Amino acid sequence: MDIHDGAPALSVAGLRKTYGETRAVDGIDLVVDRGEVVALLGPNGAGKSTTIDMVVGLARPDAGEIAVFGASAHEAVRRGMVGVMPQEGALLDDVTVRETVALIASLHRTPLPVEEALSRAGVADLADRRAALLSGGQKQRVRFAMALVPGPDLLVLDEPTAAMDVTARREFWQSMHAFAETGRTVLFSTHYLEEAEAYADRVVLMHAGRVVADGPVSAVMAEVSGRTVTATVPGARAEDLGALPGVTAAHVRDGRAELRCTDSDLVVRELLTRYPEVRDIEVGALGLEDAFLRLTGASEAVR
Numbered sequence: 001m002d003i004h005d006g007a008p009a010l011s012v013a014g015l016r017k018t019y020g021e022t023r024a025v026d027g028i029d030l031v032v033d034r035g036e037v038v039a040l041l042g043p044n045g046a047g048k049s050t051t052i053d054m055v056v057g058l059a060r061p062d063a064g065e066i067a068v069f070g071a072s073a074h075e076a077v078r079r080g081m082v083g084v085m086p087q088e089g090a091l092l093d094d095v096t097v098r099e100t101v102a103l104i105a106s107l108h109r110t111p112l113p114v115e116e117a118l119s120r121a122g123v124a125d126l127a128d129r130r131a132a133l134l135s136g137g138q139k140q141r142v143r144f145a146m147a148l149v150p151g152p153d154l155l156v157l158d159e160p161t162a163a164m165d166v167t168a169r170r171e172f173w174q175s176m177h178a179f180a181e182t183g184r185t186v187l188f189s190t191h192y193l194e195e196a197e198a199y200a201d202r203v204v205l206m207h208a209g210r211v212v213a214d215g216p217v218s219a220v221m222a223e224v225s226g227r228t229v230t231a232t233v234p235g236a237r238a239e240d241l242g243a244l245p246g247v248t249a250a251h252v253r254d255g256r257a258e259l260r261c262t263d264s265d266l267v268v269r270e271l272l273t274r275y276p277e278v279r280d281i282e283v284g285a286l287g288l289e290d291a292f293l294r295l296t297g298a299s300e301a302v303r
C-alpha cells in the first residue's frame, strides 16, 4: 500500500491481540485525523502499550487492520513519517547521546539535523554523555530526540513522562506542544487524567483491551470526573433518591445515602428542599479508578 494524501494519520479497525489467556487488545476501532493530539488513557494493563506496539509495527495483531497515512505501519515508519518513543529499550550503554540520535538520523532520507533534534528534546547539554550514565528521565528525553529526528508527521509516545521529574515533565510537554503546533499529529499513552486534560485535544479511554470512552477532553472529563454526595437522609429510600435530578446512582448504607451525580450543586439543593431533615452532607470527587469501573460497566451495559 502507498502513502495517501487524504488518508487519516491513523486508522485502526477491529484490532485484537491475545497473550495466552489474556485479551490484551479486544477489538479496537480508532481513527486519528491529521493534526489531532490524542491521549490513550487507561490504568495498568488496559492494553495501551500493546495497541501502540501494533500501530508502529513492533507487534503483530491477531486480527484487524492498521493504516498509517493510508499505508502499512512498516511502510510509514520506513519513510520516516512516524516517530516512535517506546517506554523502554533502544539505548546502547556505550554510545553517546549524539551518536545514538545520529544513528537513527542515518536510517532516514530527510531527517532533522541531529543538533536540532537534540535541542528540541532538551538534551543538547547531554550530547557527549554515554547512555549508561543517564538518569531514567534523561533516557526518556533521548528517546524523544530519537522519535523527533526522522522529522515525522505522526509522533507515537508510550508513557513518555514515566521516569521524569516535574521539571523534565514540563519541558517535555513544552517540546511536544511545539511539535503539535506545526499541525502534526501526536498519539500518546498515559495513566494520568491530568496529562490527558492538559495536553490532548481528545481522549481515548481504554479498559481491559477496549475503548470505553472516546471524545473531546471536556466531554470525557465530564463523564469520568463525576462527583459523589453523601448525606444522612432520614426515611429516604434509594429509589427515590436515585430519581432526583442530577443523580445517576443511589445507595443507602447504614442510614447514609451515597449519590453519584452529574451536578452535585443541583443535588444538594434538591436534597435540602425535599428532605429538610437531611444532615452531614459531604461532596467528593469520584476517583479515577471508580470512574474507570463506572465507564466499563456502562460500556458492558450497552453491549
Ligand SMILES: Nc1ncnc2c1ncn2[C@@H]1O[C@H](COP(=O)(O)OP(=O)(O)OP(=O)(O)O)[C@@H](O)[C@H]1O
Binding pocket: 019, 022, 023, 024, 025, 042, 043, 044, 045, 046, 047, 048, 049, 050, 051, 191
Ligand atoms: N508480551 C506479553 N506477554 C504476555 N502478556 C502480555 C505481554 N504484553 C502485555 N501483556 C498483557 O496484556 C495486557 C495489556 O498490557 P499492556 O502493556 O498493553 O497494558 P498497558 O495499558 O500499556 O499497561 P501499563 O500502563 O501498565 O503499561 C496486560 O494484562 C499484560 O499483562
